[in-house]
Amino acid sequence: MDLRPATLDDIDAIRTVARESLIASYGHAVDESLLTEAVDEWYDPDELGADIGGDDTVFPVAVVEGTIVGFAESYVVGRRERVGEIDWLHVHPDHRESGIGSELLERVESELRAADVDRIEARVLVDNEAGTAFYEREGYDLDGERAVEIGDETFDEREYRKQVGRLTGISEGTYETEDGETVYVAFDESDRGSLAPFYVAYVDAELSRRYGYLCGNCEGTNIAIDTMDRMECLDCGNRRKPARWDAAY
Helix, strand or coil, X not given: CEEEECCHHHHHHHHHHHHHHHHHHHCCCCCHHHHHHHHHHHCCHHHHHHHHCCCCEECEEEEEXXXXXXXXXXXXXXCCCEEEEEEEEEECHHHCCCCHHHHHHHHHHHHHHHCCCCEEEEEEECCCHHHHHHHHHXXXXXXXXXXXXXXXXXXXXXXXXXXXXXXXXXCCEEEECCCCCEEEEEEEEEECCCXXXXXXXXXXXXXXXXXXXXXXXXXXXXEEEXXXXXXXXXXXXXXXXXXXXXXXX
Protein backbone atom coordinates (compact mmCIF):
# COMPACT_ATOMS: atom_id res chain seq x y z
CA MET A 1 0.00 0.00 0.00
CA ASP A 2 1.31 3.44 -0.95
CA LEU A 3 0.25 6.88 0.30
CA ARG A 4 0.55 9.95 -1.92
CA PRO A 5 -1.11 13.36 -2.31
CA ALA A 6 -4.39 13.36 -4.24
CA THR A 7 -4.40 14.71 -7.80
CA LEU A 8 -7.15 15.92 -10.11
CA ASP A 9 -7.00 12.55 -11.91
CA ASP A 10 -8.17 10.86 -8.67
CA ILE A 11 -11.53 12.62 -8.41
CA ASP A 12 -13.71 9.82 -9.82
CA ALA A 13 -11.97 7.18 -7.68
CA ILE A 14 -12.32 9.34 -4.56
CA ARG A 15 -16.05 9.74 -5.18
CA THR A 16 -16.41 5.97 -5.60
CA VAL A 17 -14.58 5.21 -2.35
CA ALA A 18 -16.66 7.83 -0.51
CA ARG A 19 -19.93 6.33 -1.74
CA GLU A 20 -19.01 2.71 -0.91
CA SER A 21 -17.61 3.68 2.48
CA LEU A 22 -20.69 5.71 3.45
CA ILE A 23 -23.03 2.90 2.41
CA ALA A 24 -21.00 0.37 4.42
CA SER A 25 -20.99 2.60 7.51
CA TYR A 26 -24.55 3.94 7.34
CA GLY A 27 -26.60 1.70 5.06
CA HIS A 28 -28.36 0.35 8.14
CA ALA A 29 -29.37 3.83 9.33
CA VAL A 30 -29.56 6.17 6.31
CA ASP A 31 -31.36 5.58 3.01
CA GLU A 32 -28.89 4.70 0.23
CA SER A 33 -30.37 7.29 -2.13
CA LEU A 34 -29.66 10.00 0.45
CA LEU A 35 -26.07 8.81 0.80
CA THR A 36 -25.61 8.91 -2.97
CA GLU A 37 -27.09 12.41 -3.04
CA ALA A 38 -24.70 13.42 -0.27
CA VAL A 39 -21.68 12.25 -2.27
CA ASP A 40 -22.89 14.22 -5.30
CA GLU A 41 -23.32 17.31 -3.12
CA TRP A 42 -20.14 17.10 -1.05
CA TYR A 43 -17.91 15.75 -3.78
CA ASP A 44 -18.87 17.93 -6.69
CA PRO A 45 -15.91 17.46 -9.09
CA ASP A 46 -15.19 21.19 -9.38
CA GLU A 47 -15.22 21.79 -5.63
CA LEU A 48 -13.25 18.60 -5.00
CA GLY A 49 -10.65 19.80 -7.48
CA ALA A 50 -10.41 23.11 -5.64
CA ASP A 51 -9.93 21.25 -2.34
CA ILE A 52 -7.17 19.08 -3.79
CA GLY A 53 -5.32 22.18 -4.97
CA GLY A 54 -5.89 24.19 -1.79
CA ASP A 55 -2.84 25.49 0.07
CA ASP A 56 -4.33 24.68 3.49
CA THR A 57 -5.65 21.22 2.57
CA VAL A 58 -4.04 17.90 3.53
CA PHE A 59 -5.42 15.26 1.13
CA PRO A 60 -3.58 11.90 0.96
CA VAL A 61 -4.90 8.86 -0.91
CA ALA A 62 -4.11 5.20 -0.24
CA VAL A 63 -3.27 3.12 -3.32
CA VAL A 64 -3.23 -0.69 -3.52
CA GLU A 65 -2.08 -2.31 -6.78
CA GLY A 66 -2.77 0.88 -8.69
CA THR A 67 -6.27 1.41 -7.27
CA ILE A 68 -7.32 4.09 -4.77
CA VAL A 69 -8.87 2.34 -1.77
CA GLY A 70 -8.92 5.15 0.80
CA PHE A 71 -8.39 8.84 1.34
CA ALA A 72 -8.44 11.53 3.99
CA GLU A 73 -9.25 15.22 3.66
CA SER A 74 -8.34 17.76 6.29
CA TYR A 75 -7.37 21.40 6.48
CA VAL A 76 -6.01 24.04 8.83
CA VAL A 77 -8.31 26.66 10.31
CA GLY A 78 -6.48 29.76 11.50
CA ARG A 79 -8.36 30.67 14.63
CA ARG A 80 -6.66 32.07 17.74
CA GLU A 81 -5.67 28.46 18.05
CA ARG A 82 -4.59 26.74 14.83
CA VAL A 83 -6.91 23.78 14.42
CA GLY A 84 -6.63 20.86 12.03
CA GLU A 85 -10.11 19.73 11.02
CA ILE A 86 -10.63 16.32 9.44
CA ASP A 87 -13.47 16.46 6.94
CA TRP A 88 -13.28 12.83 5.85
CA LEU A 89 -11.32 9.66 6.33
CA HIS A 90 -12.71 6.86 4.18
CA VAL A 91 -11.50 3.34 3.44
CA HIS A 92 -13.26 1.12 0.89
CA PRO A 93 -15.10 -1.64 2.80
CA ASP A 94 -13.10 -4.34 0.98
CA HIS A 95 -9.89 -2.96 2.48
CA ARG A 96 -10.92 -2.18 6.04
CA GLU A 97 -9.22 -3.77 9.05
CA SER A 98 -5.91 -3.76 7.19
CA GLY A 99 -4.33 -0.73 8.85
CA ILE A 100 -5.00 1.66 5.96
CA GLY A 101 -7.19 3.96 8.06
CA SER A 102 -4.52 4.25 10.74
CA GLU A 103 -1.81 5.02 8.17
CA LEU A 104 -3.97 7.71 6.54
CA LEU A 105 -4.64 9.28 9.93
CA GLU A 106 -0.95 9.14 10.83
CA ARG A 107 -0.09 10.95 7.58
CA VAL A 108 -2.74 13.61 8.21
CA GLU A 109 -1.63 14.14 11.81
CA SER A 110 2.02 14.43 10.74
CA GLU A 111 1.26 17.10 8.15
CA LEU A 112 -1.05 19.01 10.48
CA ARG A 113 1.59 18.99 13.21
CA ALA A 114 4.09 20.32 10.67
CA ALA A 115 1.59 23.15 10.06
CA ASP A 116 1.79 23.98 13.80
CA VAL A 117 -1.80 23.18 14.71
CA ASP A 118 -2.68 23.11 18.39
CA ARG A 119 -5.32 20.41 18.12
CA ILE A 120 -7.04 18.14 15.60
CA GLU A 121 -10.80 17.67 15.42
CA ALA A 122 -13.10 15.11 13.78
CA ARG A 123 -16.82 14.33 13.85
CA VAL A 124 -18.55 10.98 13.46
CA LEU A 125 -22.22 9.99 13.61
CA VAL A 126 -23.01 7.82 16.61
CA ASP A 127 -24.48 5.21 14.23
CA ASN A 128 -21.00 4.70 12.77
CA GLU A 129 -19.74 2.38 15.51
CA ALA A 130 -16.60 1.48 13.57
CA GLY A 131 -15.81 5.16 13.10
CA THR A 132 -16.27 6.12 16.74
CA ALA A 133 -14.21 3.11 17.87
CA PHE A 134 -11.51 4.07 15.35
CA TYR A 135 -10.98 7.55 16.78
CA GLU A 136 -11.11 6.37 20.37
CA ARG A 137 -8.53 3.69 19.55
CA GLU A 138 -6.33 6.34 17.89
CA GLY A 139 -6.18 8.44 21.05
CA TYR A 140 -8.91 11.03 20.40
CA ASP A 141 -11.01 12.34 23.28
CA LEU A 142 -14.78 12.64 23.09
CA ASP A 143 -15.53 16.36 23.22
CA GLY A 144 -19.33 16.26 23.06
CA GLU A 145 -22.37 15.34 20.99
CA ARG A 146 -24.75 17.36 18.86
CA ALA A 147 -27.81 16.70 16.71
CA VAL A 148 -27.46 17.03 12.93
CA GLU A 149 -30.08 16.94 10.19
CA ILE A 150 -29.82 14.49 7.28
CA GLY A 151 -32.74 14.92 4.94
CA ASP A 152 -35.81 14.95 7.18
CA GLU A 153 -34.18 12.93 9.97
CA THR A 154 -32.13 13.88 13.01
CA PHE A 155 -29.01 11.98 14.03
CA ASP A 156 -26.53 12.30 16.90
CA GLU A 157 -22.94 13.15 16.02
CA ARG A 158 -19.90 12.79 18.27
CA GLU A 159 -17.12 15.36 18.23
CA TYR A 160 -13.58 14.14 18.86
CA ARG A 161 -10.39 16.07 19.43
CA LYS A 162 -6.70 15.45 20.04
CA GLN A 163 -4.57 18.16 21.62
CA VAL A 164 -1.18 18.30 19.90
CA GLY A 165 0.06 21.78 20.89
CA ARG A 166 0.48 23.66 24.13
CA LEU A 167 -2.63 25.83 23.95
CA THR A 168 -5.65 24.55 25.85
CA GLY A 169 -8.21 27.34 25.77
CA ILE A 170 -9.69 30.19 23.77
CA SER A 171 -11.07 33.48 25.03
CA GLU A 172 -14.05 35.10 23.36
CA GLY A 173 -13.85 38.41 21.51
CA THR A 174 -16.33 41.27 21.85
CA TYR A 175 -17.75 42.89 18.71
CA GLU A 176 -20.33 45.55 17.99
CA THR A 177 -22.68 44.93 15.06
CA GLU A 178 -23.81 47.56 12.56
CA ASP A 179 -27.05 47.84 14.55
CA GLY A 180 -25.10 48.70 17.69
CA GLU A 181 -25.54 45.31 19.37
CA THR A 182 -22.68 43.77 21.34
CA VAL A 183 -21.90 40.14 20.50
CA TYR A 184 -19.38 37.72 21.98
CA VAL A 185 -17.47 35.52 19.56
CA ALA A 186 -16.25 32.01 20.44
CA PHE A 187 -13.13 31.46 18.36
CA ASP A 188 -13.09 27.75 19.16
CA GLU A 189 -16.47 27.31 17.44
CA SER A 190 -16.18 27.89 13.72
CA ASP A 191 -16.92 26.61 10.24
CA ARG A 192 -14.58 26.81 7.28
CA GLY A 193 -15.34 29.50 4.71
CA SER A 194 -14.00 30.18 1.24
CA LEU A 195 -12.16 33.32 2.39
CA ALA A 196 -11.98 32.89 6.18
CA PRO A 197 -13.76 30.94 8.95
CA PHE A 198 -17.26 31.76 10.22
CA TYR A 199 -17.23 32.06 14.03
CA VAL A 200 -20.21 31.43 16.31
CA ALA A 201 -21.40 34.60 18.07
CA TYR A 202 -23.41 34.87 21.30
CA VAL A 203 -25.42 37.66 22.88
CA ASP A 204 -23.96 37.13 26.36
CA ALA A 205 -20.45 36.84 27.77
CA GLU A 206 -21.26 33.43 29.23
CA LEU A 207 -21.76 32.12 25.65
CA SER A 208 -25.11 30.58 26.53
CA ARG A 209 -27.47 32.41 24.10
CA ARG A 210 -26.56 32.15 20.46
CA TYR A 211 -26.70 35.24 18.23
CA GLY A 212 -25.49 33.87 14.88
CA TYR A 213 -22.15 34.04 13.08
CA LEU A 214 -19.31 36.50 12.60
CA CYS A 215 -17.51 36.46 9.25
CA GLY A 216 -13.78 36.07 9.85
CA ASN A 217 -13.03 37.86 6.57
CA CYS A 218 -14.84 41.17 7.05
CA GLU A 219 -16.00 40.85 10.70
CA GLY A 220 -19.61 41.31 9.60
CA THR A 221 -22.66 39.52 10.97
CA ASN A 222 -24.87 39.76 7.87
CA ILE A 223 -24.80 36.00 7.26
CA ALA A 224 -27.36 34.06 5.21
CA ILE A 225 -27.94 30.30 5.63
CA ASP A 226 -30.06 28.13 3.31
CA THR A 227 -31.82 24.80 3.87
CA MET A 228 -28.68 22.83 2.89
CA ASP A 229 -26.66 24.72 5.52
CA ARG A 230 -24.77 26.70 2.91
CA MET A 231 -23.61 29.93 4.50
CA GLU A 232 -22.70 33.23 2.84
CA CYS A 233 -21.61 36.61 4.14
CA LEU A 234 -23.75 39.11 2.27
CA ASP A 235 -21.15 41.83 2.84
CA CYS A 236 -18.02 40.22 1.38
CA GLY A 237 -19.14 36.97 -0.31
CA ASN A 238 -17.32 34.59 2.04
CA ARG A 239 -19.07 31.21 1.64
CA ARG A 240 -19.34 27.90 3.46
CA LYS A 241 -20.12 24.72 1.58
CA PRO A 242 -23.14 22.53 2.44
CA ALA A 243 -22.70 20.94 5.86
CA ARG A 244 -20.84 17.62 5.98
CA TRP A 245 -22.12 15.51 8.80
CA ASP A 246 -19.41 12.92 9.19
CA ALA A 247 -15.65 12.75 9.19
CA ALA A 248 -14.62 9.17 9.08
CA TYR A 249 -14.17 5.57 8.12
